[in-house]
Amino acid sequence: MAGTSKAAEVKPEAKDGPQPRSVRVVLFALMIAMLLAMLDNMIVNTAMPTIVGELGGLEHLSWVVTAYTLATAASTPIWGKIGDMYGRKGAFLTSIVVFLVGSALSGMAQDMGQLIGFRAIQGLGAGGLMVGVMAIIGDLIPPRERGKYQGMMAGIMALAMIGGPLVGGTITDHLGWRWTFYINLPLGAVALAMVTAVLHLPKKRGRGRIDYLGTALLTVGIVSIVLVTTWGGSQYEWGSAIIMELIFLGVASIVGFLFWETKAAEPVVPLHIFRSRNFSVMSVIGFMTGFVMFGAMLFLPLYQQSVQSASATNSGLLLMPMLLAMMAVSLIAGRVTTSTGKYKIFPIVGGALMTVGLYLLSTMDVSTSRLTTGIYMAVLGAGMGFLMQITMLVAQNSVELKDMGVGSSTTTLFRTLGSSFGVAIMGALFTNRVNDEMASRLGKAAGALPTATLNAEGLKKLPVPVQEAYKYAVSSGVHGGFLLGAGIALVVFVAAFFVKEVALRGAGTPAPAAPQDKDKAEPEAKEAKEANEAEDKVAVETA
Incomplete structure (x- = not known):
């Protein structure tokens, strides 16, 4: 292939056999990068009370998380397109550097305004980490073999969710909150060095120009949507002027974006990828799975702390039945997919188990034991295990290699937006149910209680009747939230x-060619095969 070094023309070992040791080294580096992206918020959330105590700015607390989320969501599709146009390795290394710069600056922040700004920089880098991991795996490993690595990804997710609060609390107590950001630097440096030394992909020359207008419209649309779901029902009423304006701006931007993408020479999200039924269906499933999963992650610790009297640390450990079930099932599903090539049954079974698990969780009340809750969580976790990585695998299998970046980023974006909607909508439903239940049991006195900050320790300081009322209120709120999740x-x-x-x-x-392009199927298949064979000449060498 022209412009490709001799090293880049060395094919990996047989695709159906074990991957070369150097591929495993690259995968290890990619897993570190994925851990960085997923672990950060888990660690920082634990340190937030200490950060506010030192920097002040309690009224801006939510923006520490919102700035990161907005930047991550808005940059996700852009990183994917840059990787497709100019090379995946360079884009991935750049995103790691941006993330590490944001982490270092966040650790040095002297006030809340600086911290919010630096968290936005960190989020810009984080947007490229997950997309880079998924797209590079898509380049290195054929879909038929990719399933066996799903367990690794699920394991990283479980490790982040379980270990994040524990690590965050330990670092904050013994080293100070600034190290919750500095801890990213050595991990990121290892990933940076390993990827630089070991990963070699064919270099690409940029084709055309970046779609600046499409990027701007998509960014405005995503930011508006995330702000609506973040602010609506909390900082502002759903019917308030600012929420209505954001909804109008978001809808107008997305409509304008869709129109422009049909005209752009090099669209940031080529709409032709949605011609594949599988890609479109997996985008919907990814959105719904994100909606359910992050909503569950919000309510389960709250229920365990408020109703089952678990500490903040223990509530994280009590999530293990769900996370371990998700990891184990994902690993099994991946192995079966690799050995048989069959996968349709997995999203069907996953959807069924998620529905059953969420319905069971909606039946919890003040008398539900931790064992029973654990069993219900395991059912939900098993359902998510069938879905978490299969959605990405099938989506990547539905696009050509030249669109691997935008395919991966679009799937990730749908899941991210789903999580934002899930937390917002399920959270609003939960809050309304809690407030109504408290008002019905305590009358006007309920309005004076800081119910949003009550945990196991805070509840013990209240009169017994108030404790019981709050436990019933939380149970009622959880019932409504999980019932919506089941739907x-x-x-x-x-x-x-x-x-x-x-x-x-x-x-x-x-x-596969899109159904409406059957007349072009044969030449396009030949062209795709040639491109695929060229990109398969990947050199993955040991340092």
């Missing part, structure tokens, strides 16, 4: 039946 999971179950089981590609196998 959303049912949509996943139904949508899964529309997945078409297309054979997972091995090395050099082209992506």
Whole structure:
């Protein structure tokens, strides 16, 4: 291939055999990068009370998280497109550097305004970490073999969710809150060095220009949507002027973006990827799965602390039945997919188990034991395990290699937006149910209680009747939130039946042509095969 070094023309070992040791080294580095992206918020959330105590600015507290989330969501599709146009390795290394710069600056922040700004820089880098990991794996490993690595990804997620609060609390207590950001530097440096030394992909020359107008419209649309879901019902009433303005701005920007993408020479999100039924269905399933998963992660610790009297640390450990079930099932599903090439059954079973698990969780009340809760969580975790990585695998299998970056970033973006909607909508429903239940049990006195900050320790300081009222209120709120989640999971179950089981590609196998392009199928298949074979000439060398 022109412009490709001799090293880049060395093919990896047989695709159906064990991956070379150097590929495993690259995967280890990618897992570190994924851990950075997922662990950060978990660690920082634990340190927030200490940060506010030192820097002040309690009224801006939510922006520490919001700035990071907005930057991550807005930059995700952009990183994917840059990787497709100019090379995945360079884009990925740049995102790591941006993330580390943001981490270092956040650790040095002297006031809340600086911290918010530096967290936005950190979020810009984080947007490229997850997309880079998924797209590089998509380049290195054929879909048929990719399933076996799903357990690794699920394991990283479980490690971040379980270990984040523990690590964050320990670092804050013994080293200070600034080290919750500095801890990213050595981990990121290891990932940076390993990826630089070991990963070699064919270099790409930029084709055309970056779609600046499409990028701007998409960014405004995403920021508006995330702000609506973050502010609506909390800082501002849903019917307030600012929320209505944000909704109008978000809708107008997305409509303008969709129109422009049909005209752009090099669209940031090429709409033709949605011609694939599987890609479109997996985008919907990813959105709904994000909605359910992050909503559950919000309510379960709250229920365990308020109703089951668990400490903040223990409530994180009590999530282990869900996280371990998710990891184990994801690993099994991945192995089966690799050995058989079959996958349609997994989203169907996953949707069914998620629906059942969320319904069971909605039945919890003040007398539900931790063991029973653990069993219900395991059912939910098993359902998510069938879905978490299969959605990305099938989505990547549905696009050509030249669109691997935007395919991965679009799937990630849908899941991110789903999590934002899930936390906002389920959170609003929960809050309303809690307030109504408290008012019905305590009358006007309920309005004077800081129910949003009550935990196991805070409850013990209140009179017994108030404690009981709050526990019943939380149980009622959880019931409504998880019942809504069960309805959303049912949509996943139904949508899964529309997945078409297309054979997972091995090395050099082209992506399937879109149904409406059958007349072009043969030449496009030949072109895709040639491109695939060229990109499969990947050199992955040991340092």
